[in-house]
Amino acid sequence: MLEVQNLSMRFGGLLAVDGVSLDVQEREIVSIIGPNGAGKTTVFNCMSGFYKPSGGKILFEGKEVQGTPDYKISRLGMVRTFQHVRLFTKMSVAENLLVAQHRHLNTNMLAGLLGTPNYKKREQKALDRAAYWLERVGLLDLANREAGNLAYGQQRRLEIARCMVTEPKLLMLDEPAAGLNPAETKELNQLIVSLKEDYNVSVVLIEHDMSLVMDISDRINVINQGRPLASGTPEEIRQNDDVIKAYLGEA
Amino acid sequence: MAANNLRHALFCAVVTLIISIPILGLNLEAEGINIILTGAKTSTYIAIVLAAIAVFVFQAYRDSIMGLLGKLPNLNPLADKEPMEQSKRAKLESWILTGIIVLALFWPFVVSRGSVDLATLVLIYVMLALGLNVVVGLAGLLDLGYVAFYAVGAYTFALLSQYTGISFWMALPIGALLAGLTGMTLGFPVLRLRGDYLAIVTLGFGEIIRILLNNWTTLTGGPNGIGGIPEPTLFGMEFGRRVKEEGNTSFHETFGIAYSGEHKVIFLYLIALVLAVITALIIRRFMRMPVGRAWEALREDEIAARSLGLSRTAVKLSAFTIGAFFAGFAGTVFASKQGFISPESFVFLESAIILAIVVLGGMGSQLGVILAAIAVTILPELAREFSEYRMLIFGAAMVLMMVWRPQGLLPMRRIHITLNKQE
Amino acid sequence: MQDLLYFSQQLINGLTIGSAYALIAIGYTMVYGIIGMINFAHGEIYMIGAYTALIAITGLTALGLAWLPLILVVALLCAMLVSSSMGWAVERVAYRPVRGRHRLIPLISAIGMSIFLQNYVHLAQGSRNVGFPALIEGGFNFSADGAFEMSLSYMQITIFVTTLICMTVLSLFISRSRTGRACRAVSQDLGMASLLGIDTNRIISATFIIGAALAAVAGLLLGMYYGSIDPLFGFIAGLKAFTAAVLGGIGSIPGAMLGGLILGVAESMTSGYLSGEYKDVVSFGLLILILLFKPTGLLGKPEVEKI
Numbered sequence: 001m002l003e004v005q006n007l008s009m010r011f012g013g014l015l016a017v018d019g020v021s022l023d024v025q026e027r028e029i030v031s032i033i034g035p036n037g038a039g040k041t042t043v044f045n046c047m048s049g050f051y052k053p054s055g056g057k058i059l060f061e062g063k064e065v066q067g068t069p070d071y072k073i074s075r076l077g078m079v080r081t082f083q084h085v086r087l088f089t090k091m092s093v094a095e096n097l098l099v100a101q102h103r104h105l106n107t108n109m110l111a112g113l114l115g116t117p118n119y120k121k122r123e124q125k126a127l128d129r130a131a132y133w134l135e136r137v138g139l140l141d142l143a144n145r146e147a148g149n150l151a152y153g154q155q156r157r158l159e160i161a162r163c164m165v166t167e168p169k170l171l172m173l174d175e176p177a178a179g180l181n182p183a184e185t186k187e188l189n190q191l192i193v194s195l196k197e198d199y200n201v202s203v204v205l206i207e208h209d210m211s212l213v214m215d216i217s218d219r220i221n222v223i224n225q226g227r228p229l230a231s232g233t234p235e236e237i238r239q240n241d242d243v244i245k246a247y248l249g250e251a
Numbered sequence: 252m253a254a255n256n257l258r259h260a261l262f263c264a265v266v267t268l269i270i271s272i273p274i275l276g277l278n279l280e281a282e283g284i285n286i287i288l289t290g291a292k293t294s295t296y297i298a299i300v301l302a303a304i305a306v307f308v309f310q311a312y313r314d315s316i317m318g319l320l321g322k323l324p325n326l327n328p329l330a331d332k333e334p335m336e337q338s339k340r341a342k343l344e345s346w347i348l349t350g351i352i353v354l355a356l357f358w359p360f361v362v363s364r365g366s367v368d369l370a371t372l373v374l375i376y377v378m379l380a381l382g383l384n385v386v387v388g389l390a391g392l393l394d395l396g397y398v399a400f401y402a403v404g405a406y407t408f409a410l411l412s413q414y415t416g417i418s419f420w421m422a423l424p425i426g427a428l429l430a431g432l433t434g435m436t437l438g439f440p441v442l443r444l445r446g447d448y449l450a451i452v453t454l455g456f457g458e459i460i461r462i463l464l465n466n467w468t469t470l471t472g473g474p475n476g477i478g479g480i481p482e483p484t485l486f487g488m489e490f491g492r493r494v495k496e497e498g499n500t501s502f503h504e505t506f507g508i509a510y511s512g513e514h515k516v517i518f519l520y521l522i523a524l525v526l527a528v529i530t531a532l533i534i535r536r537f538m539r540m541p542v543g544r545a546w547e548a549l550r551e552d553e554i555a556a557r558s559l560g561l562s563r564t565a566v567k568l569s570a571f572t573i574g575a576f577f578a579g580f581a582g583t584v585f586a587s588k589q590g591f592i593s594p595e596s597f598v599f600l601e602s603a604i605i606l607a608i609v610v611l612g613g614m615g616s617q618l619g620v621i622l623a624a625i626a627v628t629i630l631p632e633l634a635r636e637f638s639e640y641r642m643l644i645f646g647a648a649m650v651l652m653m654v655w656r657p658q659g660l661l662p663m664r665r666i667h668i669t670l671n672k673q674e
Numbered sequence: 675m676q677d678l679l680y681f682s683q684q685l686i687n688g689l690t691i692g693s694a695y696a697l698i699a700i701g702y703t704m705v706y707g708i709i710g711m712i713n714f715a716h717g718e719i720y721m722i723g724a725y726t727a728l729i730a731i732t733g734l735t736a737l738g739l740a741w742l743p744l745i746l747v748v749a750l751l752c753a754m755l756v757s758s759s760m761g762w763a764v765e766r767v768a769y770r771p772v773r774g775r776h777r778l779i780p781l782i783s784a785i786g787m788s789i790f791l792q793n794y795v796h797l798a799q800g801s802r803n804v805g806f807p808a809l810i811e812g813g814f815n816f817s818a819d820g821a822f823e824m825s826l827s828y829m830q831i832t833i834f835v836t837t838l839i840c841m842t843v844l845s846l847f848i849s850r851s852r853t854g855r856a857c858r859a860v861s862q863d864l865g866m867a868s869l870l871g872i873d874t875n876r877i878i879s880a881t882f883i884i885g886a887a888l889a890a891v892a893g894l895l896l897g898m899y900y901g902s903i904d905p906l907f908g909f910i911a912g913l914k915a916f917t918a919a920v921l922g923g924i925g926s927i928p929g930a931m932l933g934g935l936i937l938g939v940a941e942s943m944t945s946g947y948l949s950g951e952y953k954d955v956v957s958f959g960l961l962i963l964i965l966l967f968k969p970t971g972l973l974g975k976p977e978v979e980k981i
Contacts, residue, residue, distance in 0.1 A: 098544055463955070
């Protein structure tokens with residue numbers, strides 16, 4: 001469903017990503033791992049349209065999408081989270097989820113001003129969807145709290161819920177477990193698996209928490225210094241000499 | 252540490268003297284073709300010395316003073332009190348708003364003509380500030396050329412009335428639409444700029460429009476402006492002593508009452524009031540609509556907003572256009588109230604005043620902005636001596652607000668959303 | 675021949691104004707380079723410099739001082755002292771407390787400061803413009819067939835030379851002195867510089883002081899050149915200088931110089947060949963075009979959006 005072919009990204013003289021390829025099938029969890037500064041987030045930024053890659057192709061459902069503006073990418077059904085949580089901090093939790101449904105609600109302004117029945121129906125649907133996902137991530141009671149006042153783990157969950165209300169086909173999670181305690185990480189583990197099993201979403205995951213990665217990934221891609229190092233099932237990666245060397249060498 | 256503190260305090264005191272003595276203490280005065288230097292009044296010097304001493308004492312004992320201030324029960328009752336319960340505050344706010352509107356309805360019948368005139372001006376500022384609030388407060392786009400759209404509204408009416416004899420009621424939507432259109436055209440290329448660059452570019456646009464108005468003499472009359480702008484009519488009834496336009500009747504004759512110049516003033520005031528209320532209601536509605544939430548989302552985190560499918564340009568453009576639209580609205584009313592307009596009414600200072608209103612009122616908060624508009628317009632009129640210091644105080648207030656309470660005196664309240672548990 | 679002389683005249687006028695713009699633009703560009711904010715009140719600092727210089731000149735003349743170079747040097751030093759103190763104080767009062775907050779907050783604070791200072795001078799010195807005595811008169815005249823004369827006044831030469839001296843001193847200061855090196859370090863990475871033990875607050879203060887001092891120099895020069903000043907004198911000049919800074923690439927000191935000169939020439943060509951009334955339109959238009967098509971300016975570095 002998603003295919004990244006030979007992706008490269010250059011900043012001035014620095015080749016941050018060089019020849020990275022990966023593919024994601026439907027209902028699959030694919031992880032990207034690698035040492036800090038390996039270019040994982042840059043790959044994400046290219047996939048989500050924030051950067052225009054210097055070379056290579058990105059195909060989503062068979063269509064080339066490299067260089068498509070960010071906001072259009074997410075309308076295609078590819079939505080991401082951020083390494084440092086990015087919420088609309090001064091808005092309430094519920095409003096965060098309503099903003100995300102903007103495109104579903106985007107009827108013309110006049111309808112909204114007049115409050116036509118059609119507009120009201122859509123608005124109610126958006127509210128229901130928000131309520132559903134807040135319930136799902138355990139934040140329904142905090143719906144009117146300012147998002148910036150939530151605990152860190154809650155903010156992470158809210159960010160995922162905010163992606164899910166857009167009804168994506170592919171979810172890109174950038175270090176979702178960073179800063180979570182073991183109990184929260186376990187919850188996250190279950191949540192991601194459930195997204196795949198119950199909601200038919202494919203997931204691309206960047207993560208440093210190896211137990212999480214090994215546990216839930218269907219396949220893993222390792223990149224090092226912007227270049228692909230290995231790819232395969234968790235079992236294969238665990239036994240790959242290059243990977244072991246890269247990680248131990250780093251440490 | 253203590254010696255260091257004293258040295259710093261002394262330094263600050265000396266700086267205070269340096270920046271105040273030449274400018275405040277020595278005045279340049281023209282005498283014939285020569286300029287001479289005269290000393291200021293003794294009281295000025297005393298004030299300068301006192302200020303320097305105050306700075307010295309504050310800096311020397313800064314820590315203990317700040318500590319003391321921290322311990323004092325907060326002087327501002329609004330600042331640290333438990334935030335009022337959301338629903339309670341919402342109720343209180345709507346009561347206050349209703350109160351203001353009711354008061355505003357009866358006000359013109361009991362006060363002098365001058366007061367009504369001033370109140371009309373206040374309402375024009377309310378409209379302007381509410382419109383700018385959309386752009387600056389909600390969407391977070393600093394527009395320093397807002398007055399340009401106000402000018403478009405005013406000049407549209409003035410020119411159309413001069414060349415085609417259009418009436419106020421026809422000009423009102425045309426002026427607003429044209430201002431909105433101007434906003435859209437100017438906004439389209441510049442809205443992808445980063446916040447501070449956008450501010451400067453809008454300032455540039457504002458100046459360009461003013462310079463054009465000033466120099467395109469054949470069309471706009473240049474610095475002389477345009478006069479003879481008609482007043483609004485009520486269902487074809489004019490408020491003048493004699494009917495100017497064929498087919499119209501006059502208000503006082505229709506109702507068989509004696510002519511009074513006050514009718515016209517009060518009528519204009521009521522129109523401004525209705526329009527201001529309409530403006531407030533429409534914008535309030537926008538704030539609860541997806542587009543209003545999108546404005547705020549983009550202000551809060553542009554990257555996250557884009558990652559969720561919000562088009563930066565479209566969202567910003569909608570805020571910019573709507574803000575400009577209401578400025579055009581206000582401009583038409585202004586032209587009609589004055590009967591005469593010239594580029595002098597549309598200088599940068601005017602943009603700065605409107606911005607000060609929005610900043611003082613609490614960016615995003617409607618009630619705050621309305622109260623601030625009233626205060627900023629009326630205070631200089633109440634105290635004549637104050638009017639000279641008006642802009643000085645506005646400037647200082649803007650700085651203080653940013654340092655001390657950037658969310659404004661009455662920060663925006665979040666709208667409560669009720670969610671029902673889903674299966 | 676006549677056309678050429680006319681053109682050269684416009685060029686000289688433009689370069690004169692432009693080099694003074696460049697002096698003001700340095701203040702914008704250095705502050706932006708270090709803390710990323712537009713110091714909107716910088717134009718007012720320049721205006722205060724001009725006022726102080728005029729006050730000093732008038733005072734010294736009244737005291738019976740007659741030797742022109744001494745008057746000018748003392749007036750220049752006074753203007754630099756007052757402007758620098760003002761620049762320092764403005765940063766302490768209005769910018770330091772809001773540093774690091776949302777981008778618009780320091781900018782609004784700066785606008786407030788600009789309005790405050792404008793009215794501070796307005797209240798103290800009155801709103802009408804005051805004449806600035808032309809202390810440096812005369813110049814070289816060139817003519818073709820006695821028809822049109824091109825002139826290069828001593829005042830213009832003074833402006834060029836003073837600007838050149840200031841820029842040279844500034845460049846040496848930035849590249850050689852300890853503080854200058856620290857300035858460059860802070861503008862590269864403020865957080866890192868402070869970790870390495872550089873007192874960033876001091877460096878930021880120094881930036882404001884240097885920028886203000888150069889603005890004061892421009893205030894004296896342009897005050898004399900134009901022949902009159904008023905409290906609004908700084909506003910437009912500030913905008914022009916900001917345009918110059920952006921044109922050259924904000925954050926870049928050579929850029930500010932280049933931008934100032936280009937803007938000055940563009941303006942004087944407009945005045946000379948179109949109409950003086952539209953010279954402001956041209957510079958604002960130029961600003962808008964640059965920001966739209968090359969926001970990094972001529973010599974600026976591109977900025978990568980951090981996600």
